Amino acid sequence: MDWSLSIDKAIPKPLRVIFRGAGQVFFCCNAVTGLIFLIALYVGGITAGLAATVGVISSTVTAYLLGFSDDDIDAGLYGFNGTLVGPCLFLFLENTPQLWLFVVLASMLSTVVMAALMRILQPYNIPVSTSPFVLTCWMFMVAVYSFDGFSRGPVLPAQGIPVEIVADSVASTSAWFATFTQDVTVAWYTAITKGVAEVMFADSIIVGILFLVGIAITSLRGAFMALSGAIVGVVVPILLGADQTLIEMGLYAFNPVLTMMAVGWVFLKPSTGSALLALLAGILTVICQAGLANFLAPIGLPTLTFPFVLVMWMFLFAASRSRYWGNSN
Template sequence: MPPLPTSHPARQSLRALLCGFAQIFLQQSPGCGLLVLIAILIGAPDLLPGALLGGLTSMLIAQHRGYPPADIAIGLYGYNGILLGLLLSLKLPWTPLLPVLIITSAALSSLLLAPWMRSMRKHGWLPAFTFPFVLLGWLLLALVTQLQLPLAAPTSSPSAPELNFLQLMLAVLRGLGQVIFLDSPLAGLCLLIGLRLADGRTALWALLGSSGGFALAIFSGWPGEGALAGLYGYNATLAAIALAQVHRSPLIPALGILLALLLQPGFNALGLPALTMPFILACWLIRAGTQSWQKAVKDSTPRV
């Protein structure tokens, strides 16, 4: 009996690439990934070529290096490259240097992620999340500043009108979009639909994360323009999604939202762009705290 036909390699690669877009929001649904891609097309179509180049590069490097096919298939070797492609396309104009930087950094992101994931599985390391993107992003932005490379034209931020329900909803949607550097509410709505397609609970926590970030920023008296642009919502969104996947209690994701927001201003004080590092640190702190608590409870339990 002849072997059953397998999926065409090109179709497998397309599915893995779409899952890479979804993994930015910690999902592995190609449908969600397609809507993330469409959101970029809606909000900033000039960023899409860089995102595709970064995602393809990081995925192809993983395939060439023989990393676990299952990890590649669900997009784990795509999302850091996509984020680097987005960041570089946002900061730099399209010149011959830009694709070189995207390809190099996206390839390095896969090379950094692979040993981290092995150590996570063998030795219980903390999850990498988007740390390769953050580390390489910091290095690249420092390089851009050091070499005084020409920058792309900055996008304008929304002004701070009197707050009302409509402005609140638009800011919450922008908070979702800012995960991938978009300030378009329509793009944020597209992302919300993608998350709902992947998992309804995840979509709800994404909304709560962005809303919580906005509310805490306004309550703390931080710049209204930044709050309306969603700049205080995206790390809270990611922290809420990540922690809600692991913890059933709503208190843990709520704590993650608070921590992500409180950590964000510290990077401005250090002169570093926050990127997604507040989200990563919030999740790491809660993971380390829960492990320490579980160990303390286990050690204090009397043995018969």
């Protein structure tokens, strides 16, 4: 929206770059949107907000110090991975004073990984997206086993062979679709909004709503794709009989949110065709997430946003070979 872009340009450059870095988590190069995202995280929890702020500042300053492209830095491209690193490490590792050092170091490393992967993927015109965040956090999560000053948190999956979910915990299709009682309506509303919020590890309805508002300020199509991805991340797991608790927490939805935004709005020409392609990509992201969760279970690592990254890469590589879809940039 024009008014938000006017405010974006009026914000002092250091703050504008930081806010844009937060906004780029949802592909929004808009300081107003990024500010709303950070406010939403503080609403969800002070620690998460502080961790995201420390992460985006650390990763952005690192890019400046290493002399990376001023245009990329100004667009916030070196900030969004750091924004994700902070809340992620505080969620999965034990909350200690030393963890702040871990967040700073991991955010700095995400910038280096970002630059390296940009160099590798540049010839193919494929975005790096959140892959530096995923690779960095995986490394730091595994590294804690070698350091006495750090330890895993209770949310980090325990190492073990994956097992089938019990029938009692499977989402009942009839319960979700047959009758829309007040409880069922609340369950849908909760799962969809939390699915958007979980992109930044926030287990909060209000955070999800604020994220959608922030995206809509930048692009209504982007907000529509995000909302559609969240719905896909609820409907598809229900139809496939996934764990009901995970569905209600939005944990099957946050990856499709990013996938549908990337394919249906950002990296392909916006059209009905790219929207349908995004829908297919969103559905496959759910299956990819389930498969990767079981693949990573023996080493006790969460999937994070890797299902989104993997599906997005495959669809963008495939689209570059198609006469129907062309890159928008």
